[in-house]
Amino acid sequence: MALPKPSPVSNLKLPFSGPQLVYSREDFSGVALPSHVKQYPELRYMGSKNRLLPWIHGVLRTLPFETAADPFVGSGCVAYLLKAMGKRVFASDFLHFPTVLANAAIANNKHQLDATVVKQLLGERKDGPHFIEETFSGIFFTPDDLRFLDRVSANIEGLKNSYQQAIARAALIRSCLKKQPRGVFTVSGDLSRYDDGRRDLRLRLEEHFLEQVAAFNQVVFDNGCRHSVQHSDVFSLKPVGIDLVYLDPPYVPRADDNCYMKRYHFLEGLSCYWKGRKIMEETRVKKIEKPFTPFSYRKTAIDAFDRLFQLYGESIIVLSYSSNGFPDKEELEALLRRYKKTVTAYERPHRYHFGTHGSVERAQVSEYLIIGR
Ligand SMILES: C[S@@+](CC[C@H](N)C(=O)[O-])C[C@H]1O[C@@H](n2cnc3c(N)ncnc32)[C@H](O)[C@@H]1O
Structure with a gap:
């Protein structure tokens, strides 16, 4: 059950402090991906989690859920993973072209x-x-x-x-x-x-x-569920009956x-x-x-994450986070604890292949999955 609604985030004292979260380094390399996933066309999309799918799958399969939302669907690869795991998927994005990809590959069963x-x-x-x-x-x-x-x-x-x-x-x-x-x-x-x-x-x-x-x-395949795809800002959604939400918003970059x-x-x-x-x-x-989008600016990002966690207060939250983004992970953990009793986390090294040679160098990051239940 969700915790009672906390006070506005602007009343919080910064920096946040709280119990130290232990990050599991389990890499799930021995866990087989559902066979469909390998067919999903890789798209050169900024922040795509395509190469992290085996790890994300390893974490997701430990959680109890039948319906799943991906409101920052982007290239669609995580939503497709969810479909391949047999879940009912609700995919959305505030850009239109990601929802076209999701309609083609996720909502489309035949x-x-x-x-x-x-x-x-x-x-x-x-x-x-x-x-x-x-x-x-x-x-x-x-x-x-x-x-x-x-x-x-x-x-x-x-x-x-x-x-x-x-x-x-x-x-x-x-x-x-x-x-x-x-x-x-x-x-x-x-x-x-x-x-x-x-x-x-x-x-x-x-x-x-x-x-x-x-x-x-x-x-194209049918996993036996009807899926939904919406072209929508996350804050215009009214999530109901979502057992788990995978959140992969943009983070304010350091550069x-x-x-x-x-x-x-x-x-x-x-x-x-x-x-x-x-x-x-x-x-x-x-x-x-x-x-x-409020996720693009330092001034608005913390409040946006707070509202996001509140919006999905009834669902298991799985948050993707990279070490090169703002807010930092301690702030995000503390925000999540305002709505969730139990917070756990996973960590693994990752290199994003995006941009020029210089920025590829900078794109050596730690990737995290922070889970609130
Ligand atoms: C990091 S990408 C998601 C990547 C995706 N998980 C993948 O693996 O391809 C973030 C996505 O959030 C979308 N986005 C940004 N602000 C948004 C908002 N306020 N509401 C909905 N979508 C938003 C962007 O269009 C982008 O597709």
């Missing part, structure tokens, strides 16, 4: 794209739209690639089945992520300096797309920023053909305005 549908998606159009070509020529990809994106996006609208639409869009998203140097949409123009001969940079987007349709077709929109605006736009999105015309790469 729909795939067969050869006839793929042919329909590739079909030429007489009066198709040219928004992507007109907006992003000279910024990202080749003119031929951009025309391909316009054409397939318009053809996707013609599909009646929303899960098939999601698979097709997921395939476009991963195609673009693979072809874009460094997997981020902050770099543009002449990108020859990044060309190390990699196949992913050489393939046309159409060739990528065909491979990615096959990759996403392969992840740089943690803005997802800045890095992935092109994928966000592509996921809805920029409908209802405001492009910042003055920006070099035609960014979309970023939505506010």
Whole structure:
């Protein structure tokens, strides 16, 4: 049972103090992952837990739950793990494109794209739209690639089945992520300096797309539960009946920023053909305005974590945390103790492969799972 509602976090004395938490170093290397998990397409997504899935699985399987929420779903790999563990999954994110991936791979229990549908998606159009070509020529990809994106996006609208639409869009998203140097949409123009001969940079987007349709077709399976995917800020959710919540919010980094929109605006736009999105015309790469998240700022992050733990006061909370983020783990433990009687934790070394060489060096961290019950 949840503890009574504590006083506002602003009344707390800083720094926090409390009993020392002992971190288990168990690595669960001997525990087999559910077989489906290995099929999930790895996405170059900032903070993706893909390579930590065996460890996260090892921890999750010790906990009693049937329904699970992942309200910061990102690349979708943890939500997919939860599905593969036989759980009923509630996935959401305040960006739209992660929810497209989650619709394709998690909510979707049976729909795939067969050869006839793929042919329909590739079909030429007489009066198709040219928004992507007109907006992003000279910024990202080749003119031929951009025309391909316009054409397939318009053809996707013609599909009646929303899960098939999601698979097709997921395939476009991963195609673009693979072809874009460094997997981020902050770099543009002449990108020859990044060309190390990699196949992913050489393939046309159409060739990528065909491979990615096959990759996403392969992840579709039915675990016997109906899942839910929502495009929503975590604080707009009304969680009910969630046995366990996996929380992987962004943390305020020690250097740089943690803005997802800045890095992935092109994928966000592509996921809805920029409908209802405001492009910042003055920006070099035609960014979309970023939505506010309190997890990005030192001033608002502590209160946001407090509200987050309160929101999921009825669920087992499993919090992912990296040692390079703010707030620090002692603060997070203390906040969690305001809502949970028992707090336990796991630790393991991890290296994030993201960014330039310099920041990859900095991305040597300890990864934690802090559990409140
Ligand atoms: C660290 S990533 C999650 C990574 C994910 N667990 C994975 O393995 O790919 C954090 C995610 O939180 C989302 N996010 C940030 N602020 C949010 C908010 N206020 N509400 C919902 N989602 C938010 C971001 O869009 C991003 O996808």
